[in-house]
Amino acid sequence: MRETGLPSTASASAQAAPELQMNPGVASGALDSRHIYAALDLGTNNCRLLIARPEHRPRRRSNDSLRIIDAFSRIVRLGEGLGKAGRISEEAIERTIAALEICREKMDARGVTRARLVATQACRSAANGDEFVERVRERTGLQLEIIDRETEARFAARGCGSLADPAAESVLLFDIGGGSTELVWLTRERRSENGAYAFRAWTSLELGVVTLAEHFGGRCVSAETFAAMAQQVRETLAPFARRMASERRCPRFHLLGTSGTVTTLAGVHLGLERYDRWRVDGLWMSDDDATRAILRLRDMDFDERVANGCIGPQRADLVLAGCAIFEAIRALFPAQRTRIADRGLREGMLLELMEADGALTRRV
Structure with missing residues (x-):
């Protein structure tokens, strides 16, 4: 596991970042809460930071072992126009660096000593992805790591897998991003007393809300356009669906979604005037609930989506593309219910960092 160096101040962009060494050999179960941990996820659409420390609660599992200290999220649209130009634009670079400077200041203020800072699909696919990473290092002192798709899927599964129904024999996790969508088939481990799930198979599609909306349009989405996106x-x-067709699905099989698309749908389903993470994270939605929420969104025009407290101006032109992706997943992997996760990649990174330090008791 790679770890980032953190210079002492946000303005020290020209300093060489000291390497923070980890000790993955610490014995399982040994607790060490001296460190403050940070995880940064720079995607095609969003820049998200989470700062936490370990909190050992023997009777709880997974994410309940994180005590969140600080968080930051900003829509930067790093991948805006990337599909056509093949490069990250100068405007997107400046927007993103401004957000990363805030992240840097927060990490300094909180005294972060362990961190993993990752970039995903936009940097993977852009011709100037490596150049962008170097500019970030020079301007902010932060060393981004461009991770591959499997690592991205693994972190997402680690971060929200605790929300899977422990009585289900298999679960399909999906993460709808800005530039890609990851799907992970999880199977319950045999002889597991705590309902732990194993990473059975995965796939990554080079389709996300930004790429789909830029290709088909996101402001005014007709029924025909929505159908074309979903198709x-x-x-x-389809190839992944055929591959997983023989996998066992018990009556408790369900979908587990982590993304702005599904959390927005959950907020619309609940009729929230403003988004409330505490009401959304862990929410169960039936298949009918999901259908009604999608139809409600499709009935809104662009201005109505902008005015909705769970969507707003920054997501109004992207949310229907996300709904089309969700519709396709539901069509190929029918399930009676979907669990909504307002957690994922960052939590997965934090848990792995803490476990490697021996700061959490490892699960059996």
Whole structure:
């Protein structure tokens, strides 16, 4: 596992960042809460930071062992126009660096001593992805790590897998991003007393809310356009669906979604005037609930989506593309219910960092 160096101040961008060494050999079960941990996820659409410390609670599992100290999220649209130009634009670079400077200041203020800072699909696919990472290092002192798709899927599964129904024999986790969508088939480990799940299979689609909306349009989405978006996703996802067709699905099989799309849908389903993470994270939605929420969103025009407290101006042109991706997943992997996770990649990174330090008791 790679770890980032953190210079002492946000303005020290020209300093060489000292390497923070980890000790993955610490014995399992040994607790060490001296460190403050940070995880940063720079995606095609969002820049998200989470700062936490370990909190050992023997009777709880996974994410309940994190005590969140600080958080930051900003829509930066790093991948805006990337599909056509093949490069990250100068405007997107400046927007993103401004957000990363805030992240840097927060990490300094909180005394972060362990961190993992990752970039995903936009940097993977852009011709100037490595150049962008170097500019970030020079301007902010932060060393981003461009991770591959499997690592991204693994972190997402680690971060929200605790929300899976422990009585289900298999679960399909999906993470709808800005530039890609990851799907992970989880199976319950045999002889597991705590309902732990194993990473059975995965896939990553080069389709996300930004890429789909830029191709089809996101402001005014007709029924025909929505159907075309969903059809493209179904065609792209079909090989994975055929591959998983023989996997056992018990009556408690369900979907587990982590993304702005599903959390927005949950907020619309609940009729929230403003988004409330505490009401959304862990929410169960039936298949009918999901259908009604999607139809409600599709009935809104652009201005109504902008005015909705769970969507707003920054997501109004992207949310229907996300709904089309969700529709395709539901069509190919039918399930009676979906659990909503307002957690994922960052929590997965934090848990792995803490476990490698021996700061958490490892699960059996």
